Amino acid sequence: MNPMDTVIxxxxxxxxxxxxxxxxxxxxxxxxxxxSVRGATPGGALRSIREREGLPQxxxxxxxxxxxxxxxxxxxxxxxxxxxxxxxxxxxxxxxxVTRAYxxxxxxxxxxxMDGDWVTFTTTEGVEYTLESxxxxxxxxxxxxxxxxxxxxxxxxxxxxxxxxxxxxxxxxPR
Numbered sequence: 759m760n761p762m763d764t765v766i767x768x769x770x771x772x773x774x775x776x777x778x779x780x781x782x783x784x785x786x787x788x789x790x791x792x793x794s795v796r797g798a799t800p801g802g803a804l805r806s807i808r809e810r811e812g813l814p815q816x817x818x819x820x821x822x823x824x825x826x827x828x829x830x831x832x833x834x835x836x837x838x839x840x841x842x843x844x845x846x847x848x849x850x851x852x853x854x855x856v857t858r859a860y861x862x863x864x865x866x867x868x869x870x871x872m873d874g875d876w877v878t879f880t881t882t883e884g885v886e887y888t889l890e891s892x893x894x895x896x897x898x899x900x901x902x903x904x905x906x907x908x909x910x911x912x913x914x915x916x917x918x919x920x921x922x923x924x925x926x927x928x929x930x931x932p933r
Contacts, residue, residue: 865915
């Protein structure tokens with residue numbers, strides 16, 4: 759399995775759900791960054807008061823400080839992941855093919871059908887997938903504005919190891 763395919767598959771989730779990702783990430787970032795500041799963990803405020811007043815800490819590095827540091831680092835990493843998801847979601851909403859061009863160039867082709875916002879196709883291994891291609895961030899490439907009526911056949915390109923990352927080929931699909 760190609761490692762780049764896995765990266766594109768992971769990045770494709772916020773790109774394919776751009777509208778929802780903008781709201782989820784936008785509101786999550788505030789709380790995650792707030793939880794990653796020094797006084798957010800239990801005992802953090804007491805520790806900062808003791809440091810400011812010059813009172814003894816008890817030991818050089820108590821267990822609570824280690825756990826608090828780990829919690830802050832985890833929240834900070836999650837905040838940056840959400841920030842990246844926010845940027846990817848916004849780019850996808852404005853029409854930038856964040857992952858679609860790679861999937862189009864490196865994907866395996868299959869014939870599928872459209873049913874509203876849902877695409878159904880069968881992979882070369884014989885597994886059938888029904889995946890969403892919503893209105894706001896449709897999985898159509900290279901011409902994003904093509905309309906596909908329900909029930910019509912479409913040409914789908916998907917990553918062989920990760921069929922959830924797919925695009926509808928707007929050049930090969932009969933209209």
